Amino acid sequence: MTEKLVPFDRGRRRIDPARMREFAQTARKLQEEREMTAEAVSALLRETPRSEWGKLAEREDLRNSGAIERLGREAAERLERDPRGAVVIAEAATLLADEVDEDAYPPVVVAQIRAHALKTRAQAYRYVTRHDDALADLDRAEELLVPFGTAMHDRAIVRFERAIVLQHLRRFDDAQALLSECRIIFDDHADVALSNKARLAEGNLLVRRGDHRTARAVLLPLVGHVDAETEARVQTALGWTATELDLHDDALRHFTRAGECFRLFGAAIEVLRADYGKGHALLRRGEIDAALMQLQVTRDRLLDHEMTEEAGLCGLDLIEARLIRGEAAEAKRLATRLVREFVAASLNRRAIAALAYLNEAIAADDTPTETVRSIAAYISKLRVDPTREFCIN
Protein backbone atom coordinates (compact mmCIF):
# COMPACT_ATOMS: atom_id res chain seq x y z
CA MET A 1 0.00 0.00 0.00
CA THR A 2 2.81 2.37 0.77
CA GLU A 3 4.13 2.13 -2.77
CA LYS A 4 1.14 4.28 -3.77
CA LEU A 5 2.60 7.14 -1.83
CA VAL A 6 4.14 9.85 -3.96
CA PRO A 7 7.03 11.57 -2.27
CA PHE A 8 6.23 15.21 -1.95
CA ASP A 9 8.98 17.66 -2.61
CA ARG A 10 7.93 21.28 -2.23
CA GLY A 11 10.87 22.52 -4.24
CA ARG A 12 10.65 20.11 -7.15
CA ARG A 13 8.41 22.14 -9.50
CA ARG A 14 10.32 24.28 -11.93
CA ILE A 15 8.70 27.43 -13.24
CA ASP A 16 8.54 27.55 -17.02
CA PRO A 17 10.79 30.49 -18.04
CA ALA A 18 8.43 31.41 -20.91
CA ARG A 19 5.55 31.77 -18.46
CA MET A 20 7.63 33.78 -16.05
CA ARG A 21 8.67 36.02 -18.96
CA GLU A 22 5.04 36.57 -20.01
CA PHE A 23 4.09 37.37 -16.41
CA ALA A 24 6.96 39.82 -15.92
CA GLN A 25 6.30 41.53 -19.27
CA THR A 26 2.61 41.94 -18.48
CA ALA A 27 3.41 43.25 -14.99
CA ARG A 28 5.88 45.76 -16.43
CA LYS A 29 3.50 46.90 -19.18
CA LEU A 30 0.55 47.39 -16.82
CA GLN A 31 2.72 49.17 -14.31
CA GLU A 32 4.27 51.54 -16.87
CA GLU A 33 0.91 52.36 -18.44
CA ARG A 34 -0.59 53.03 -15.03
CA GLU A 35 2.20 55.42 -14.11
CA MET A 36 2.40 57.18 -17.49
CA THR A 37 -1.30 57.79 -17.90
CA ALA A 38 -2.42 58.47 -14.32
CA GLU A 39 -1.89 62.22 -14.34
CA ALA A 40 -2.06 62.61 -18.11
CA VAL A 41 -5.68 61.40 -18.31
CA SER A 42 -6.84 63.63 -15.45
CA ALA A 43 -5.10 66.62 -17.04
CA LEU A 44 -6.63 65.78 -20.41
CA LEU A 45 -10.11 65.82 -18.90
CA ARG A 46 -9.42 69.13 -17.20
CA GLU A 47 -8.12 70.73 -20.39
CA THR A 48 -10.67 69.26 -22.82
CA PRO A 49 -14.05 71.05 -23.01
CA ARG A 50 -16.76 68.84 -21.57
CA SER A 51 -18.55 68.72 -24.93
CA GLU A 52 -15.42 67.15 -26.46
CA TRP A 53 -14.94 64.39 -23.89
CA GLY A 54 -16.59 61.86 -26.19
CA LYS A 55 -13.82 62.39 -28.72
CA LEU A 56 -11.26 60.99 -26.30
CA ALA A 57 -12.40 57.58 -27.56
CA GLU A 58 -10.63 58.32 -30.86
CA ARG A 59 -7.21 58.81 -29.28
CA GLU A 60 -4.91 55.91 -29.97
CA ASP A 61 -2.58 56.82 -27.11
CA LEU A 62 -5.41 56.07 -24.67
CA ARG A 63 -6.00 52.54 -25.93
CA ASN A 64 -4.27 50.87 -23.02
CA SER A 65 -5.09 49.43 -19.62
CA GLY A 66 -3.71 52.35 -17.61
CA ALA A 67 -5.62 55.07 -19.47
CA ILE A 68 -8.88 53.09 -19.51
CA GLU A 69 -8.51 52.30 -15.82
CA ARG A 70 -7.93 55.99 -15.05
CA LEU A 71 -10.93 57.08 -17.14
CA GLY A 72 -12.99 54.56 -15.20
CA ARG A 73 -11.89 56.14 -11.93
CA GLU A 74 -12.65 59.62 -13.24
CA ALA A 75 -16.14 58.45 -14.22
CA ALA A 76 -16.69 56.75 -10.84
CA GLU A 77 -15.65 59.90 -8.98
CA ARG A 78 -18.25 61.93 -10.91
CA LEU A 79 -21.18 59.56 -10.34
CA GLU A 80 -22.70 61.49 -7.45
CA ARG A 81 -22.00 65.08 -8.47
CA ASP A 82 -22.08 64.83 -12.28
CA PRO A 83 -23.67 61.57 -13.49
CA ARG A 84 -24.06 62.77 -17.08
CA GLY A 85 -20.38 63.63 -17.24
CA ALA A 86 -19.64 60.19 -15.81
CA VAL A 87 -21.68 58.60 -18.62
CA VAL A 88 -19.70 60.43 -21.33
CA ILE A 89 -16.35 59.45 -19.81
CA ALA A 90 -17.43 55.85 -19.22
CA GLU A 91 -18.68 55.62 -22.80
CA ALA A 92 -15.30 56.83 -24.08
CA ALA A 93 -13.51 54.32 -21.85
CA THR A 94 -15.69 51.47 -23.13
CA LEU A 95 -15.01 52.38 -26.77
CA LEU A 96 -11.29 52.57 -26.06
CA ALA A 97 -11.43 49.17 -24.33
CA ASP A 98 -13.16 47.67 -27.38
CA GLU A 99 -10.30 48.95 -29.53
CA VAL A 100 -7.54 47.49 -27.36
CA ASP A 101 -5.42 45.14 -29.45
CA GLU A 102 -6.30 41.50 -28.63
CA ASP A 103 -2.60 40.64 -28.51
CA ALA A 104 -1.58 43.56 -26.34
CA TYR A 105 -2.10 41.57 -23.13
CA PRO A 106 -2.86 37.97 -22.14
CA PRO A 107 -6.51 37.13 -23.00
CA VAL A 108 -7.74 37.25 -19.38
CA VAL A 109 -6.32 40.76 -18.95
CA VAL A 110 -8.04 41.96 -22.16
CA ALA A 111 -11.31 40.52 -20.80
CA GLN A 112 -10.75 42.25 -17.46
CA ILE A 113 -10.07 45.63 -19.14
CA ARG A 114 -13.23 45.45 -21.27
CA ALA A 115 -15.45 44.04 -18.52
CA HIS A 116 -14.29 46.69 -16.08
CA ALA A 117 -15.04 49.46 -18.59
CA LEU A 118 -18.51 48.03 -19.28
CA LYS A 119 -19.23 47.70 -15.59
CA THR A 120 -18.30 51.34 -14.98
CA ARG A 121 -20.52 52.43 -17.87
CA ALA A 122 -23.38 50.34 -16.46
CA GLN A 123 -22.90 52.07 -13.13
CA ALA A 124 -23.06 55.48 -14.83
CA TYR A 125 -26.20 54.45 -16.75
CA ARG A 126 -27.78 53.41 -13.44
CA TYR A 127 -27.23 56.91 -12.09
CA VAL A 128 -29.13 58.41 -15.02
CA THR A 129 -31.82 55.67 -14.75
CA ARG A 130 -30.91 54.00 -18.06
CA HIS A 131 -31.42 50.62 -16.42
CA ASP A 132 -31.92 48.57 -19.60
CA ASP A 133 -28.66 49.88 -21.04
CA ALA A 134 -26.94 49.13 -17.74
CA LEU A 135 -28.18 45.52 -17.77
CA ALA A 136 -27.10 45.08 -21.40
CA ASP A 137 -23.59 46.24 -20.49
CA LEU A 138 -23.45 43.91 -17.52
CA ASP A 139 -24.56 40.99 -19.70
CA ARG A 140 -21.71 41.73 -22.08
CA ALA A 141 -19.21 42.13 -19.27
CA GLU A 142 -20.12 38.72 -17.89
CA GLU A 143 -19.96 37.12 -21.34
CA LEU A 144 -16.41 38.41 -21.68
CA LEU A 145 -15.38 36.92 -18.34
CA VAL A 146 -17.20 33.57 -18.55
CA PRO A 147 -14.39 31.74 -20.43
CA PHE A 148 -11.91 32.57 -17.66
CA GLY A 149 -12.29 30.54 -14.49
CA THR A 150 -9.62 32.70 -12.91
CA ALA A 151 -11.78 35.81 -13.25
CA MET A 152 -14.50 34.77 -10.81
CA HIS A 153 -13.73 37.72 -8.56
CA ASP A 154 -14.28 40.08 -11.52
CA ARG A 155 -17.54 38.33 -12.35
CA ALA A 156 -18.72 38.79 -8.77
CA ILE A 157 -17.99 42.51 -9.04
CA VAL A 158 -20.05 42.68 -12.25
CA ARG A 159 -22.88 40.74 -10.57
CA PHE A 160 -22.75 43.05 -7.59
CA GLU A 161 -23.50 45.98 -9.88
CA ARG A 162 -26.29 43.95 -11.52
CA ALA A 163 -27.82 43.39 -8.06
CA ILE A 164 -27.86 47.14 -7.46
CA VAL A 165 -29.54 47.78 -10.83
CA LEU A 166 -32.11 45.05 -10.12
CA GLN A 167 -32.87 46.69 -6.77
CA HIS A 168 -33.66 49.92 -8.60
CA LEU A 169 -36.00 47.93 -10.83
CA ARG A 170 -37.61 46.54 -7.65
CA ARG A 171 -36.61 42.98 -8.57
CA PHE A 172 -35.74 42.34 -4.95
CA ASP A 173 -35.62 38.53 -5.03
CA ASP A 174 -33.15 38.45 -7.91
CA ALA A 175 -31.06 41.20 -6.33
CA GLN A 176 -30.92 39.46 -2.98
CA ALA A 177 -29.89 36.13 -4.50
CA LEU A 178 -27.09 37.84 -6.43
CA LEU A 179 -25.86 39.74 -3.38
CA SER A 180 -25.64 36.54 -1.31
CA GLU A 181 -23.77 34.83 -4.11
CA CYS A 182 -21.35 37.75 -4.48
CA ARG A 183 -20.70 37.83 -0.75
CA ILE A 184 -19.67 34.16 -0.79
CA ILE A 185 -17.27 34.75 -3.68
CA PHE A 186 -15.74 37.82 -2.00
CA ASP A 187 -15.37 35.83 1.22
CA ASP A 188 -13.70 32.98 -0.67
CA HIS A 189 -11.16 35.51 -1.96
CA ALA A 190 -10.75 37.05 1.52
CA ASP A 191 -11.90 40.36 0.03
CA VAL A 192 -13.22 41.81 3.27
CA ALA A 193 -13.97 45.27 1.85
CA LEU A 194 -16.23 44.03 -0.95
CA SER A 195 -17.76 41.36 1.24
CA ASN A 196 -18.77 44.05 3.74
CA LYS A 197 -20.11 46.21 0.91
CA ALA A 198 -22.22 43.31 -0.32
CA ARG A 199 -23.44 42.66 3.22
CA LEU A 200 -24.41 46.32 3.65
CA ALA A 201 -26.24 46.30 0.31
CA GLU A 202 -28.04 43.10 1.33
CA GLY A 203 -29.00 44.63 4.68
CA ASN A 204 -30.35 47.78 3.04
CA LEU A 205 -32.28 45.66 0.55
CA LEU A 206 -33.87 43.70 3.41
CA VAL A 207 -34.78 46.97 5.12
CA ARG A 208 -36.51 48.15 1.92
CA ARG A 209 -38.37 44.85 1.77
CA GLY A 210 -39.49 45.28 5.36
CA ASP A 211 -37.65 42.19 6.61
CA HIS A 212 -36.14 44.05 9.55
CA ARG A 213 -35.22 41.01 11.63
CA THR A 214 -33.08 39.44 8.88
CA ALA A 215 -31.67 42.85 7.97
CA ARG A 216 -30.53 43.26 11.55
CA ALA A 217 -28.88 39.83 11.55
CA VAL A 218 -27.06 40.66 8.30
CA LEU A 219 -25.91 44.12 9.39
CA LEU A 220 -24.90 43.58 13.01
CA PRO A 221 -21.66 41.67 12.20
CA LEU A 222 -20.41 44.75 10.32
CA VAL A 223 -20.39 46.94 13.43
CA GLY A 224 -16.84 47.71 14.47
CA HIS A 225 -15.33 46.02 11.39
CA VAL A 226 -15.75 48.70 8.75
CA ASP A 227 -14.48 52.20 8.06
CA ALA A 228 -16.14 55.17 9.79
CA GLU A 229 -18.35 56.12 6.83
CA THR A 230 -19.66 52.60 6.32
CA GLU A 231 -20.05 52.22 10.09
CA ALA A 232 -22.22 55.33 10.14
CA ARG A 233 -24.45 53.98 7.37
CA VAL A 234 -24.66 50.59 9.06
CA GLN A 235 -25.62 52.22 12.36
CA THR A 236 -28.31 54.30 10.64
CA ALA A 237 -29.81 51.24 8.96
CA LEU A 238 -29.63 49.34 12.26
CA GLY A 239 -31.35 52.27 13.98
CA TRP A 240 -34.35 52.00 11.65
CA THR A 241 -34.53 48.21 11.88
CA ALA A 242 -34.46 48.49 15.68
CA THR A 243 -37.23 51.10 15.51
CA GLU A 244 -39.36 48.79 13.38
CA LEU A 245 -38.74 45.92 15.80
CA ASP A 246 -39.68 48.12 18.78
CA LEU A 247 -36.13 47.90 20.17
CA HIS A 248 -36.07 51.59 21.01
CA ASP A 249 -33.10 51.49 23.40
CA ASP A 250 -31.03 49.87 20.66
CA ALA A 251 -32.38 52.36 18.12
CA LEU A 252 -31.30 55.30 20.25
CA ARG A 253 -27.82 53.79 20.66
CA HIS A 254 -27.45 53.16 16.91
CA PHE A 255 -28.60 56.65 15.89
CA THR A 256 -26.34 58.27 18.48
CA ARG A 257 -23.38 56.29 17.17
CA ALA A 258 -24.33 57.05 13.54
CA GLY A 259 -24.41 60.78 14.34
CA GLU A 260 -20.97 60.58 15.98
CA CYS A 261 -19.50 58.80 12.93
CA PHE A 262 -21.06 61.18 10.41
CA ARG A 263 -19.81 64.16 12.43
CA LEU A 264 -16.26 62.75 12.16
CA PHE A 265 -16.15 63.40 8.45
CA GLY A 266 -18.45 66.43 8.36
CA ALA A 267 -21.47 64.85 6.67
CA ALA A 268 -23.88 67.51 7.97
CA ILE A 269 -26.99 66.23 6.19
CA GLU A 270 -26.46 62.68 7.38
CA VAL A 271 -25.93 63.96 10.93
CA LEU A 272 -29.37 65.57 10.72
CA ARG A 273 -30.93 62.32 9.53
CA ALA A 274 -29.33 60.48 12.46
CA ASP A 275 -30.58 63.21 14.81
CA TYR A 276 -34.10 62.75 13.47
CA GLY A 277 -33.78 59.00 14.16
CA LYS A 278 -32.63 59.83 17.66
CA GLY A 279 -35.64 62.09 18.28
CA HIS A 280 -37.92 59.38 16.91
CA ALA A 281 -36.39 56.77 19.26
CA LEU A 282 -36.79 59.11 22.26
CA LEU A 283 -40.45 59.59 21.37
CA ARG A 284 -40.99 55.82 21.16
CA ARG A 285 -39.25 55.39 24.51
CA GLY A 286 -41.78 57.79 26.01
CA GLU A 287 -39.21 60.51 26.76
CA ILE A 288 -41.54 63.16 25.41
CA ASP A 289 -39.73 66.29 26.62
CA ALA A 290 -36.35 65.11 25.35
CA ALA A 291 -37.95 64.01 22.07
CA LEU A 292 -39.66 67.38 21.58
CA MET A 293 -36.39 69.23 22.11
CA GLN A 294 -34.41 66.95 19.77
CA LEU A 295 -37.07 66.91 17.05
CA GLN A 296 -37.66 70.68 17.11
CA VAL A 297 -33.95 71.49 16.71
CA THR A 298 -33.56 68.86 13.98
CA ARG A 299 -36.66 70.02 12.08
CA ASP A 300 -35.44 73.62 12.04
CA ARG A 301 -32.08 72.54 10.65
CA LEU A 302 -33.70 70.30 8.06
CA LEU A 303 -35.78 73.25 6.88
CA ASP A 304 -32.61 75.37 6.73
CA HIS A 305 -31.28 72.77 4.27
CA GLU A 306 -34.59 72.79 2.35
CA MET A 307 -35.15 69.13 3.16
CA THR A 308 -38.91 69.59 3.33
CA GLU A 309 -39.84 65.92 3.22
CA GLU A 310 -37.56 64.91 6.13
CA ALA A 311 -38.63 68.06 8.00
CA GLY A 312 -42.23 66.95 7.45
CA LEU A 313 -41.57 63.52 8.93
CA CYS A 314 -39.87 65.16 11.87
CA GLY A 315 -42.90 67.47 12.17
CA LEU A 316 -45.26 64.48 12.31
CA ASP A 317 -43.31 63.11 15.28
CA LEU A 318 -43.61 66.54 16.88
CA ILE A 319 -47.38 66.47 16.30
CA GLU A 320 -47.53 63.04 17.96
CA ALA A 321 -45.53 64.32 20.94
CA ARG A 322 -47.81 67.36 21.26
CA LEU A 323 -50.91 65.17 21.14
CA ILE A 324 -49.47 62.89 23.85
CA ARG A 325 -48.96 65.98 26.00
CA GLY A 326 -52.54 67.06 25.27
CA GLU A 327 -51.42 70.13 23.31
CA ALA A 328 -53.93 69.72 20.48
CA ALA A 329 -53.88 73.39 19.46
CA GLU A 330 -50.11 73.34 18.94
CA ALA A 331 -50.42 70.03 17.05
CA LYS A 332 -53.07 71.55 14.79
CA ARG A 333 -50.93 74.63 14.05
CA LEU A 334 -48.01 72.42 13.12
CA ALA A 335 -50.15 70.16 10.90
CA THR A 336 -51.36 73.21 8.96
CA ARG A 337 -47.78 74.39 8.55
CA LEU A 338 -46.71 70.98 7.21
CA VAL A 339 -49.38 71.05 4.51
CA ARG A 340 -48.22 74.52 3.44
CA GLU A 341 -44.57 73.44 3.35
CA PHE A 342 -45.35 70.35 1.26
CA VAL A 343 -47.48 72.34 -1.18
CA ALA A 344 -44.82 75.05 -1.51
CA ALA A 345 -42.17 72.42 -2.22
CA SER A 346 -44.47 70.68 -4.76
CA LEU A 347 -44.00 67.35 -3.04
CA ASN A 348 -45.94 64.17 -3.85
CA ARG A 349 -49.66 65.02 -4.03
CA ARG A 350 -50.53 61.83 -2.17
CA ALA A 351 -48.39 62.99 0.75
CA ILE A 352 -50.12 66.35 0.69
CA ALA A 353 -53.51 64.61 0.68
CA ALA A 354 -52.49 62.49 3.69
CA LEU A 355 -51.36 65.57 5.58
CA ALA A 356 -54.58 67.38 4.69
CA TYR A 357 -56.50 64.40 6.09
CA LEU A 358 -54.50 64.69 9.32
CA ASN A 359 -55.22 68.40 9.44
CA GLU A 360 -58.94 67.77 9.22
CA ALA A 361 -58.78 64.99 11.80
CA ILE A 362 -56.97 67.17 14.34
CA ALA A 363 -59.45 69.99 13.68
CA ALA A 364 -62.26 67.54 14.50
CA ASP A 365 -60.49 66.64 17.76
CA ASP A 366 -60.50 63.03 16.64
CA THR A 367 -56.85 62.10 16.18
CA PRO A 368 -55.34 59.16 17.99
CA THR A 369 -51.54 59.11 17.88
CA GLU A 370 -51.80 55.91 15.76
CA THR A 371 -53.22 58.00 12.91
CA VAL A 372 -50.22 60.32 13.03
CA ARG A 373 -47.91 57.28 12.97
CA SER A 374 -49.79 55.75 10.03
CA ILE A 375 -49.46 58.97 8.05
CA ALA A 376 -45.75 59.25 8.86
CA ALA A 377 -45.24 55.62 7.79
CA TYR A 378 -47.22 56.27 4.60
CA ILE A 379 -45.15 59.33 3.67
CA SER A 380 -41.94 57.38 4.35
CA LYS A 381 -43.08 54.57 2.05
CA LEU A 382 -44.03 57.02 -0.69
CA ARG A 383 -40.33 57.76 -1.04
CA VAL A 384 -39.69 54.28 -2.44
CA ASP A 385 -43.17 53.67 -3.82
CA PRO A 386 -44.51 57.05 -5.07
CA THR A 387 -47.84 55.65 -6.31
CA ARG A 388 -48.77 53.86 -3.09
CA GLU A 389 -52.42 54.32 -2.12
CA PHE A 390 -53.30 56.04 1.15
CA CYS A 391 -55.61 54.23 3.53
CA ILE A 392 -56.19 54.50 7.27
CA ASN A 393 -57.08 51.32 9.09
Next chain:
Amino acid sequence: MTAFIPERFDVEQFEAVYEQYFDLLVQVAVYKFQVPDSEAETLAHDVLISYLRKSAVIVDLRPWLIGAICYASRHYWRLNGRTIAVEELDTPIDRADPSSVRILDSLPDQLAAREALERLSPRYQSILHMRYFEGCTVPEIAARLGVKKKYAQKLITKCLRRAEVLYSQNGQQKRRRK
Protein backbone atom coordinates in the same frame (compact mmCIF):
# COMPACT_ATOMS: atom_id res chain seq x y z
CA MET B 1 -15.28 46.96 -9.75
CA THR B 2 -13.30 48.51 -6.97
CA ALA B 3 -11.24 51.55 -7.82
CA PHE B 4 -7.71 50.69 -8.76
CA ILE B 5 -5.25 52.69 -6.75
CA PRO B 6 -1.99 52.98 -8.60
CA GLU B 7 0.83 52.04 -6.31
CA ARG B 8 4.45 51.57 -7.01
CA PHE B 9 5.25 47.90 -7.55
CA ASP B 10 8.57 46.78 -8.90
CA VAL B 11 8.52 44.03 -11.47
CA GLU B 12 10.92 42.16 -9.18
CA GLN B 13 8.21 42.19 -6.54
CA PHE B 14 5.75 40.65 -8.96
CA GLU B 15 8.28 38.01 -9.94
CA ALA B 16 8.82 37.22 -6.29
CA VAL B 17 5.07 36.75 -5.88
CA TYR B 18 5.08 34.39 -8.85
CA GLU B 19 7.93 32.35 -7.45
CA GLN B 20 6.42 32.27 -3.98
CA TYR B 21 2.91 31.19 -4.93
CA PHE B 22 3.09 29.32 -8.24
CA ASP B 23 3.93 26.00 -6.63
CA LEU B 24 1.30 26.35 -3.92
CA LEU B 25 -1.41 27.12 -6.48
CA VAL B 26 -0.45 24.12 -8.59
CA GLN B 27 -0.56 21.90 -5.51
CA VAL B 28 -4.04 23.12 -4.61
CA ALA B 29 -5.30 22.42 -8.13
CA VAL B 30 -3.63 19.00 -8.28
CA TYR B 31 -4.27 17.65 -4.80
CA LYS B 32 -7.57 19.24 -3.87
CA PHE B 33 -9.19 19.14 -7.29
CA GLN B 34 -7.18 16.42 -9.08
CA VAL B 35 -6.58 18.73 -12.03
CA PRO B 36 -3.93 17.13 -14.28
CA ASP B 37 -0.48 18.45 -13.57
CA SER B 38 0.14 20.40 -16.78
CA GLU B 39 -3.36 21.93 -16.69
CA ALA B 40 -2.85 22.87 -13.06
CA GLU B 41 0.27 24.80 -14.03
CA THR B 42 -1.68 26.69 -16.70
CA LEU B 43 -4.41 27.54 -14.20
CA ALA B 44 -1.88 28.72 -11.62
CA HIS B 45 -0.22 30.90 -14.27
CA ASP B 46 -3.60 32.38 -15.30
CA VAL B 47 -4.50 33.11 -11.67
CA LEU B 48 -1.25 35.01 -11.23
CA ILE B 49 -1.83 36.91 -14.50
CA SER B 50 -5.38 37.80 -13.37
CA TYR B 51 -3.99 39.14 -10.13
CA LEU B 52 -1.74 41.68 -11.90
CA ARG B 53 -4.49 44.17 -12.74
CA LYS B 54 -5.84 43.96 -9.21
CA SER B 55 -2.54 44.02 -7.36
CA ALA B 56 -3.17 47.45 -5.85
CA VAL B 57 -6.50 46.54 -4.27
CA ILE B 58 -5.83 43.03 -3.00
CA VAL B 59 -5.15 43.31 0.71
CA ASP B 60 -4.59 39.68 1.62
CA LEU B 61 -2.81 38.07 -1.30
CA ARG B 62 -2.44 34.43 -0.22
CA PRO B 63 -6.12 33.69 0.45
CA TRP B 64 -7.08 35.71 -2.62
CA LEU B 65 -4.88 33.53 -4.82
CA ILE B 66 -6.08 30.32 -3.16
CA GLY B 67 -9.70 31.41 -3.63
CA ALA B 68 -8.99 32.16 -7.28
CA ILE B 69 -7.31 28.81 -7.97
CA CYS B 70 -10.19 26.94 -6.30
CA TYR B 71 -12.72 28.69 -8.55
CA ALA B 72 -10.45 28.17 -11.57
CA SER B 73 -10.16 24.43 -10.81
CA ARG B 74 -13.92 24.02 -10.46
CA HIS B 75 -14.34 25.91 -13.70
CA TYR B 76 -11.80 23.58 -15.34
CA TRP B 77 -13.86 20.54 -14.39
CA ARG B 78 -17.09 22.19 -15.51
CA LEU B 79 -15.52 22.65 -18.93
CA ASN B 80 -14.00 19.19 -18.95
CA GLY B 81 -17.04 17.22 -18.06
CA ARG B 82 -16.67 16.03 -14.49
CA THR B 83 -19.96 16.42 -12.72
CA ILE B 84 -19.21 14.91 -9.31
CA ALA B 85 -17.53 17.10 -6.74
CA VAL B 86 -14.07 15.89 -5.85
CA GLU B 87 -14.93 15.53 -2.20
CA GLU B 88 -17.85 13.26 -3.00
CA LEU B 89 -16.00 10.67 -5.07
CA ASP B 90 -16.32 7.23 -3.50
CA THR B 91 -13.26 5.72 -5.09
CA PRO B 92 -10.07 6.42 -3.20
CA ILE B 93 -7.59 8.61 -5.01
CA ASP B 94 -4.31 7.06 -6.03
CA ARG B 95 -2.19 9.92 -4.87
CA ALA B 96 -1.47 10.08 -1.19
CA ASP B 97 -2.30 13.15 0.77
CA PRO B 98 0.92 15.07 1.47
CA SER B 99 -0.61 16.42 4.66
CA SER B 100 -0.08 12.94 6.03
CA VAL B 101 3.61 13.74 6.36
CA ARG B 102 2.98 15.97 9.34
CA ILE B 103 0.58 13.53 10.94
CA LEU B 104 3.02 10.71 10.48
CA ASP B 105 5.57 12.64 12.43
CA SER B 106 3.31 12.51 15.41
CA LEU B 107 2.64 8.80 15.15
CA PRO B 108 5.17 6.17 16.16
CA ASP B 109 4.29 3.56 13.61
CA GLN B 110 4.66 5.27 10.24
CA LEU B 111 3.63 2.36 8.11
CA ALA B 112 0.37 1.76 9.99
CA ALA B 113 -0.34 5.44 9.92
CA ARG B 114 0.09 5.62 6.18
CA GLU B 115 -2.25 2.73 5.72
CA ALA B 116 -4.72 4.37 8.05
CA LEU B 117 -4.57 7.62 6.14
CA GLU B 118 -5.03 5.88 2.82
CA ARG B 119 -8.17 4.27 4.12
CA LEU B 120 -9.69 7.65 4.92
CA SER B 121 -12.37 8.89 2.55
CA PRO B 122 -11.22 11.40 -0.08
CA ARG B 123 -13.19 14.13 1.70
CA TYR B 124 -11.39 13.45 4.99
CA GLN B 125 -8.04 13.34 3.19
CA SER B 126 -8.87 16.62 1.54
CA ILE B 127 -9.70 18.26 4.89
CA LEU B 128 -6.47 17.06 6.49
CA HIS B 129 -4.63 18.23 3.38
CA MET B 130 -6.05 21.71 3.73
CA ARG B 131 -5.32 21.89 7.44
CA TYR B 132 -1.86 20.34 7.64
CA PHE B 133 -0.45 20.69 4.16
CA GLU B 134 -1.79 23.99 2.89
CA GLY B 135 -1.76 25.37 6.42
CA CYS B 136 -5.30 26.71 6.13
CA THR B 137 -6.92 28.16 9.23
CA VAL B 138 -10.23 26.76 10.46
CA PRO B 139 -12.20 29.75 9.06
CA GLU B 140 -10.50 29.27 5.67
CA ILE B 141 -11.44 25.59 5.63
CA ALA B 142 -14.99 26.50 6.66
CA ALA B 143 -15.21 28.98 3.79
CA ARG B 144 -13.93 26.46 1.26
CA LEU B 145 -16.28 23.73 2.40
CA GLY B 146 -19.15 26.17 2.68
CA VAL B 147 -19.81 25.25 6.31
CA LYS B 148 -19.71 27.13 9.60
CA LYS B 149 -16.42 27.49 11.48
CA LYS B 150 -17.58 25.36 14.37
CA TYR B 151 -18.57 22.56 12.03
CA ALA B 152 -15.24 22.81 10.20
CA GLN B 153 -13.43 22.42 13.53
CA LYS B 154 -15.60 19.41 14.32
CA LEU B 155 -14.81 17.91 10.93
CA ILE B 156 -11.06 18.29 11.46
CA THR B 157 -11.30 16.61 14.86
CA LYS B 158 -13.45 13.89 13.33
CA CYS B 159 -10.88 13.29 10.56
CA LEU B 160 -8.06 13.00 13.10
CA ARG B 161 -10.11 10.65 15.28
CA ARG B 162 -10.98 8.51 12.27
CA ALA B 163 -7.31 8.36 11.31
CA GLU B 164 -6.46 7.34 14.88
CA VAL B 165 -9.13 4.61 14.88
CA LEU B 166 -7.86 3.23 11.56
CA TYR B 167 -4.33 3.40 12.89
CA SER B 168 -5.24 1.43 16.03
CA GLN B 169 -7.15 -1.14 13.95
CA ASN B 170 -4.08 -1.65 11.74
CA GLY B 171 -1.94 -2.22 14.80
CA GLN B 172 -4.35 -4.79 16.24
CA GLN B 173 -4.65 -6.67 12.94
CA LYS B 174 -0.88 -6.88 12.63
CA ARG B 175 -0.54 -8.19 16.20
CA ARG B 176 -3.22 -10.85 15.47
CA ARG B 177 -1.42 -11.92 12.29
CA LYS B 178 1.79 -12.36 14.28
